[in-house]
Amino acid sequence: MADPSTTVDASLVEDAATAVPQPISELESLRLLVQQQAAALDTFVKNQQSVNRGKKVGADGLTKKERRALKAGAEKNVEISNAKTNTIDESLNQPKNNVAVNSKSSKGKLQNDSSTPIKSQVKNHTESPPKADTQKSQKTLDAKIKENEKETLSKAEIKAQRRAVQEAQRQAKANQKLVVTPNNNNQATKENIKQNEQNIKLGKKVSPKIDLIKSPIKHRVQLFNHLYVGDFQEQNLKRYTLNKDIHPAFLQLGAQYLSRSILGSNARCLAMLSALKTLTNDFRTPPKQEFCRSLESTLKASITHLNTCRPLAVSMTNALRQFKLLLTQIDTNLSDNEKRSLLQERIDKYIQEEIEKAGEAISNEVNKKISDNDIILIYGYSSLILRILVDAQKAGKKFRVVIVDARPLLEGREMLRRLVCANIECSYLLINAVSFVMSRVTKVLLGAHALLANGYVMSRTGTAQVALVANSFKKPVLVCCETYKFCERVQTDSFVYNEIADPDKVVTVDASEKSSYLLNWRDNNYLTPLNLMYDVTPSDFVTAVVTEIAVLPCTSVPVILRIRPVE
Amino acid sequence: MLNETDIKSYFLNILNEENDVSAGVAAIRTLMKIIKYHDSGTIQGLLEDLKLGMEIMKNTNYPSAAITSGCGLFRRFITLAIKDTYTFAECQNVMLDRGNLFLNKLNASRNKIKKLACQFIVDGSRILTHSRSRVVLHALKEAAEQNRYFEVFVTKSAPDDSGERMYNDLRELKIPCTLIMDAAIGYIMESVDFVMVGAEAVVESGGIVNKIGSYTMALSAKAMNKPFYVLTESVKFSRLFPLNQSDLPDEYKYLPTARSGDLSKEDPLVDYTPPSYITLLFTDLGILTPSAVSDELIKLYL
Numbered sequence: 035m036a037d038p039s040t041t042v043d044a045s046l047v048e049d050a051a052t053a054v055p056q057p058i059s060e061l062e063s064l065r066l067l068v069q070q071q072a073a074a075l076d077t078f079v080k081n082q083q084s085v086n087r088g089k090k091v092g093a094d095g096l097t098k099k100e101r102r103a104l105k106a107g108a109e110k111n112v113e114i115s116n117a118k119t120n121t122i123d124e125s126l127n128q129p130k131n132n133v134a135v136n137s138k139s140s141k142g143k144l145q146n147d148s149s150t151p152i153k154s155q156v157k158n159h160t161e162s163p164p165k166a167d168t169q170k171s172q173k174t175l176d177a178k179i180k181e182n183e184k185e186t187l188s189k190a191e192i193k194a195q196r197r198a199v200q201e202a203q204r205q206a207k208a209n210q211k212l213v214v215t216p217n218n219n220n221q222a223t224k225e226n227i228k229q230n231e232q233n234i235k236l237g238k239k240v241s242p243k244i245d246l247i248k249s250p251i252k253h254r255v256q257l258f259n260h261l262y263v264g265d266f267q268e269q270n271l272k273r274y275t276l277n278k279d280i281h282p283a284f285l286q287l288g289a290q291y292l293s294r295s296i297l298g299s300n301a302r303c304l305a306m307l308s309a310l311k312t313l314t315n316d317f318r319t320p321p322k323q324e325f326c327r328s329l330e331s332t333l334k335a336s337i338t339h340l341n342t343c344r345p346l347a348v349s350m351t352n353a354l355r356q357f358k359l360l361l362t363q364i365d366t367n368l369s370d371n372e373k374r375s376l377l378q379e380r381i382d383k384y385i386q387e388e389i390e391k392a393g394e395a396i397s398n399e400v401n402k403k404i405s406d407n408d409i410i411l412i413y414g415y416s417s418l419i420l421r422i423l424v425d426a427q428k429a430g431k432k433f434r435v436v437i438v439d440a441r442p443l444l445e446g447r448e449m450l451r452r453l454v455c456a457n458i459e460c461s462y463l464l465i466n467a468v469s470f471v472m473s474r475v476t477k478v479l480l481g482a483h484a485l486l487a488n489g490y491v492m493s494r495t496g497t498a499q500v501a502l503v504a505n506s507f508k509k510p511v512l513v514c515c516e517t518y519k520f521c522e523r524v525q526t527d528s529f530v531y532n533e534i535a536d537p538d539k540v541v542t543v544d545a546s547e548k549s550s551y552l553l554n555w556r557d558n559n560y561l562t563p564l565n566l567m568y569d570v571t572p573s574d575f576v577t578a579v580v581t582e583i584a585v586l587p588c589t590s591v592p593v594i595l596r597i598r599p600v601e
Numbered sequence: 602m603l604n605e606t607d608i609k610s611y612f613l614n615i616l617n618e619e620n621d622v623s624a625g626v627a628a629i630r631t632l633m634k635i636i637k638y639h640d641s642g643t644i645q646g647l648l649e650d651l652k653l654g655m656e657i658m659k660n661t662n663y664p665s666a667a668i669t670s671g672c673g674l675f676r677r678f679i680t681l682a683i684k685d686t687y688t689f690a691e692c693q694n695v696m697l698d699r700g701n702l703f704l705n706k707l708n709a710s711r712n713k714i715k716k717l718a719c720q721f722i723v724d725g726s727r728i729l730t731h732s733r734s735r736v737v738l739h740a741l742k743e744a745a746e747q748n749r750y751f752e753v754f755v756t757k758s759a760p761d762d763s764g765e766r767m768y769n770d771l772r773e774l775k776i777p778c779t780l781i782m783d784a785a786i787g788y789i790m791e792s793v794d795f796v797m798v799g800a801e802a803v804v805e806s807g808g809i810v811n812k813i814g815s816y817t818m819a820l821s822a823k824a825m826n827k828p829f830y831v832l833t834e835s836v837k838f839s840r841l842f843p844l845n846q847s848d849l850p851d852e853y854k855y856l857p858t859a860r861s862g863d864l865s866k867e868d869p870l871v872d873y874t875p876p877s878y879i880t881l882l883f884t885d886l887g888i889l890t891p892s893a894v895s896d897e898l899i900k901l902y903l
Contacts, residue, residue, distance in 0.1 A: 403844060403848065510844035510848075578842055583903060584805065584903070585842040587805070587807060587895050590892070590895040590896055593896045597899070
């Protein structure tokens with residue numbers, strides 16, 4: 035399993051990442067999940083044994099019905115335990131499963147099948163006895179199942195099961211054919227595996243119907259319905275993690291985005307660029323194809339995968355656009371190695387110019403505006419703001435920093451840690467108290483996710499509030515943003531385009547509160563927590579935008595977009 | 602080669618003798634003079650000399666906002682446009698040519714502005730203005746020549762009472778006008794139709810730096826929903842982005858003689874009016890909204 039900080043250039047991420055949010059709890063929930071799955075698997079294996087023996091009461095002394103109920107419970111647990119970590123777990127586990135399947139380990143199959151238990155129960159059964167008499171035992175088993183389960187299952191379930199049974203029969207037939215030619219045993223198992231994989235895909239068509247019955251409550255805020263990605267994400271992740279075309283660096287990156295262990299516009303872009311470099315390095319041109327063209331198509335799959343894990347940041351989209359443009363412009367007469375090194379060189383140059391040097395220029399510019407005895411208010415974490423403040427401290431300016439923080443990410447704590455390490459005088463408070471301190475503040479510095487073409491600023495949720503309060507106190511608000519984060523999109527609210535994060539992060543309950551209804555909000559029809567990632571700050575609240583080119587009013591963003599050499 | 606006192610006296614001479622020349626234009630003419638009489642034979646030496654010249658002019662007792670922006674633009678257009686292929690003599694000539702072109706354009710700009718602003722002065726207008734601005738005076742004169750009937754209110758504008766000079770100039774032109782106290786801005790505001798002021802510098806935000814009291818006037822005009830018009834040449838556009846009053850550079854706010862002492866007790870000479878209080882800017886580039894100023898500046902400098 036991937037450790038978030040191993041392959042991505044650790045120093046880059048360390049520098050720019052907001053790699054804060056509680057990796058411990060993440061790990062814990064992951065472990066919990068694995069445990070739950072293990073439990074589910076355990077009961078499942080036991081079940082299987084009892085089915086094989088053809089007894090109605092298993093080794094654990096439970097009847098079939100009871101066991102099914104138990105298993106359903108376990109499954110529900112897995113579902114409920116937050117959807118996000120679930121998918122991470124899968125994305126991380128899946129490659130391993132893949133290997134397991136390839137090495138013909140039946141354990142791998144079991145693990146794969148655990149997502150569609152009813153069907154796989156049947157299927158596995160058909161596989162386990164010697165292959166000669168599969169069909170016969172299959173039929174008897176079918177009859178048994180029908181008898182046993184007719185009364186207890188709903189129509190949809192029966193339907194699903196019938197389909198699964200048909201599937202199994204088809205497989206059994208195939209098996210029978212294969213038995214005739216025992217020399218091809220190796221191939222047979224291989225085909226088995228292929229079919230198995232297909233079954234997994236087919237299984238998806240079956241499972242949603244079952245899911246509908248099991249989880250009737252859809253916790254969605256109507257207004258943001260278009261932003262929910264849950265089911266879609268899960269399905270796609272399964273498909274993509276089985277896809278060989280995706281470079282492991284991107285798989286890992288996807289998992290890191292998903293778990294939010296790489297956070298922040300700059301950090302995400304840097305991580306992606308470094309994965310891009312790895313891909314360029316490892317990429318071998320398929321026969322009779324051109325390097326850049328085939329790289330582009332390979333890249334496409336990887337990017338789609340990243341996009342499913344978490345929607346691409348504007349910074350990433352812009353960087354990718356540049357990279358793709360480069361791919362089309364590159365001289366086709368060069369050798370693959372030359373192309374490779376040229377591409378990597380250009381990626382390095384992009385990082386250097388658009389992120390590093392831009393940061394330096396912005397820091398210089400803002401430092402001119404920081405004077406002695408300033409009280410600077412900042413919100414959350416931004417690698418750029420950190421750099422500016424540390425530079426100002428190095429320049430010998432005497433100022434104080436007020437860090438405003440907000441749940442659920444609590445990024446400000448990392449900011450606090452780093453600023454205090456740099457010997458800067460800080461105070462820390464939550465966003466509820468922002469109007470209280472604002473009267474004492476002299477300047478407000480904010481980072482940005484993106485700057486939109488109408489001059490509005492897209493940033494972490496809460497930024498708009500801070501800017502609003504600052505504006506009502508008539509304090510200057512400076513937004514610091516590199517021009518590579520500028521975006522042609524126009525947006526006036528946070529509804530149209532946004533990102534929904536794990537709602538469980540919003541409802542964390544104090545440990546002393548044992549029976550809060552927030553704890554089991556999933557059972558409550560009238561309770562839907564919403565965790566939005568970004569908001570949009572109107573340009574009226576922003577005094578100036580500091581870019582590496584100039585200090586600008588928000589209204590000049592389109593001019594910069596126009597003069598920026600893109601395409 | 603000009604020495605320090607030569608530069609200073611030449612610059613002050615222009616301002617003293619020619620009433621109609623602004624500090625920015627005077628500064629540019631002085632820089633031209635420096636180029637003309639320079640004889641070190643190297644570009645680098647010339648650039649050093651120009652830099653020195655700017656410092657000298659900034660340290661005269663004239664407010665440095667206009668000088669700074671004028672010199673900045675001059676440098677951008679003339680000095681930075683040097684190509685390596687020229688010999689020094691050729692280079693000097695190219696610079697002087699460009700400089701003259703630039704000055705001619707500037708001289709024409711005032712005429713353009715007064716024509717633009719004139720359309721907004723209609724019969725029966727009551728106009729409030731602050732301090733003395735040559736461009737505003739020209740525009741009012743133009744309107745009077747077109748036989749428009751309008752009335753002007755001029756503030757006294759302490760501490761240098763430049764409003765009194767404006768009042769006298771208007772009286773000479775037979776334009777009906779009234780001199781009011783600085784403290785009467787709020788009182789008079791309800792009765793005027795719009796405010797028309799000049800500017801010492803136009804900054805990147807689209808706001809202006811002008812004689813102290815302009816901000817008060819803009820605030821009061823905003824409260825009364827009266828349009829606040831600024832008449833200014835594009836030579837006054839400068840690369841500065843003040844966040845608030847205290848962020849204005851000291852050399853803009855105080856005379857060099859005062860800058861050595863305790864500034865907290867010193868009265869500032871200029872203030873900054875943020876773009877949100879300005880309705881329109883009349884420039885030789887056309888009638889601009891404040892947000893268009895920074896667009897123009899980006900075009901000029903990038």
